[in-house]
Amino acid sequence: MRALPFLLMIAPVPLAAVAALASASRPPAEVPVPIAARDAGTATLTPDTEARWVPFDLTPGNQIRFTMTLDGRPVTAILDTGVSYSVLGRGSPAVDATKLKPGGSATAIGGAVPIDWMPTQTLAVGGLVRTGGGVTVAQLPALATGSSTAVDLLVGRDLIGAQALDIDYENRRFRLLLSGRMPFVGSVAPLSVSPARRVYESELTLGNRRLRPVVVDTGDGSSITVSRGDWTAAGLSRLPTTTAISFGLAGSMISDLAVVPGLKLGQLVAREVETRIEPANGFSQSIGTAGRVGSGFLQNYRVLLDPGAGRMVLKPGPKAYQPPLRSTSGLLVGLVRDRLRVLHVMRGGPAAAAGWHDGDEICTINGQPIPADYPGSTLATWSVGAPGTRVTLGLCDGETRLLTLARFY
Known part of the structure; x- marks a missing residue:
């Protein structure tokens, strides 16, 4: 849990490969659009694509978040090579309800989810432009990225799979290249x-x-x-x-x-x-x-x-040989406005021994309130502190609990 050990690494975002089509009992007008009948679109790279780096940040869930355009509209996106068909969130302003067609269902973490299909005119990211084609449409919960706000789009294999993808994590940027390029040695x-x-x-x-x-x-x-x-x-x-x-x-x-x-x-x-x-x-x-x-x-x-x-x-990179940060609190939490909500109490950890439960809410750490920029603040490192450290956690109902950190796995 290297990047944000204090927060739950929200993952994995679903594979989103179409697993089953809707039942044959649907009215004819609602028959799902089969994969073979979908317009794949045409993707091209601009001549200067190697210079077109796309800046990104890592979400609290450890995913690559950036901005691109869909039909000329800016959208927030996650770069997701585990998604077979790019997914547009149902709540995104980029969804055009008049264009939606039933798409059946898709396999995801936790079960199957209903999906639709929406044709698009253009998708553009870095030096890549796709004309035609479309996107899968499904619910994209904010929890899938560990953020309080959901992204618009998961960019999957259908858009980027024919290209080479160069991800420079250290400098928080990526670019799309012609397949066969070898820009660095490793x-x-x-x-x-x-x-x-x-x-x-x-x-x-x-x-x-x-x-x-x-x-x-x-x-x-x-x-x-x-x-x-x-x-x-x-x-x-x-x-x-x-x-x-x-x-x-x-x-x-x-x-x-x-x-x-x-x-x-x-x-x-x-x-x-x-x-x-x-x-x-x-x-x-x-x-x-x-x-x-x-x-x-x-x-x-x-x-x-x-x-x-x-x-x-x-x-x-510079962190390749560092050991992973381990939780010493046994609490996996998510930021909800001005508080931390316990999403999971890790088996065998100090928090489990002290009687913590999923859903408990923390409003102060060692007397300090939870700041809006908590994920990037030094306060957030309390959860991976040195074994033996005693942390005072103020619950939002007024109760105060003392937690002694320990190594447990």
């Missing part, structure tokens, strides 16, 4: 777009287990996520674990959480990696994958994603 791992799931996929080695396919998912704020079966087969069950919570379009999911001593991703060897273990029959298993590589891991590198050339390139 460790290489295989990368492709799955014909079945239509998302970016690779493979990794964890313990005794070679995991494939794993989704390379920039929209997932976690580090590494694996299925329960693959975790067991990797022979790592001896490691201490706790629990964490993830949010997607269809709800939440509780996973186990551990820090593994090392893993291999192609030529790259990474040490001390935070890893989530999904429950049996969890999301990864349900879509036929072994797990995901998320932005929580990728942000430690400069990353080139080029499925057309069959490769992912990772160049270590």
Whole structure:
């Protein structure tokens, strides 16, 4: 939980691959638009695309948030290689209700969600312009990014998959290049777009287990996520674990959480990696994958994603060799206006031992009120403080609780 350890790493945002069409009992006018019948549009790169860096910030959920245009209108977006078809939020001003067509349903964290389809005239980001085509339309809850305000759009494989994507996490910028370009040197791992799931996929080695396919998912704020079966087969069950919570379009999911001593991703060897273990029959298993590589891991590198050339390139950044920050409080919280709401009490942590519950609300930390810029403030580091530190937490109902921090996983 490197970037914002005090907050829950809200993730993963859903895969959003169309999983099932609506029932045949719909009236003829409402028959969902099948994938094969959708206009894919035409994407082109401008001659100066290499110079067209797109600035971004990382959301509290650890995702790449930026601004682009949809039919000439500025929209906020998340760069999400784990989404097969770009998703426009139903609440976005960019939605034109007169153009919506039923789209069936999609698989997401927490279950299935109903979707629609909306044709578009142009989508533009950096040096990429797509004319024609369309977007999936679904609810995009703010919790999916860990922010108080939802974004308009998840930019998925359908828009960027034919290009090379150069993500410079250290300088908070990315750009789209012609496939085959190699703008920097780093460790290489295989990368492709799955014909079945239509998302970016690779493979990794964890313990005794070679995991494939794993989704390379920039929209997932976690580090590494694996299925329960693959975790067991990797022979790592001896490691201490706790629990964490993830949010997607269809709800939440509780996973186990551990820090593994090392893993291999192609030529790259990474040490001390935070890893989530999904429950049996969890999301990864349900879509036929072994797990995901998320932005929580990728942000430690400069990353080139080029499925057309069959490769992912990772160049270590300044934080690549730092161990992950571990919660010492056992509380995963979200910012709600002027307070912190407990979203999950981690198993085996100090907060669980002290009787904390999901939904508890914190209004002061060591006597200081929760500031509007809390996610980026120094106050937010209390949750990963040194073991033995005593923190005074003021609940919003007037109660005061003393929490002694400890290492527990």
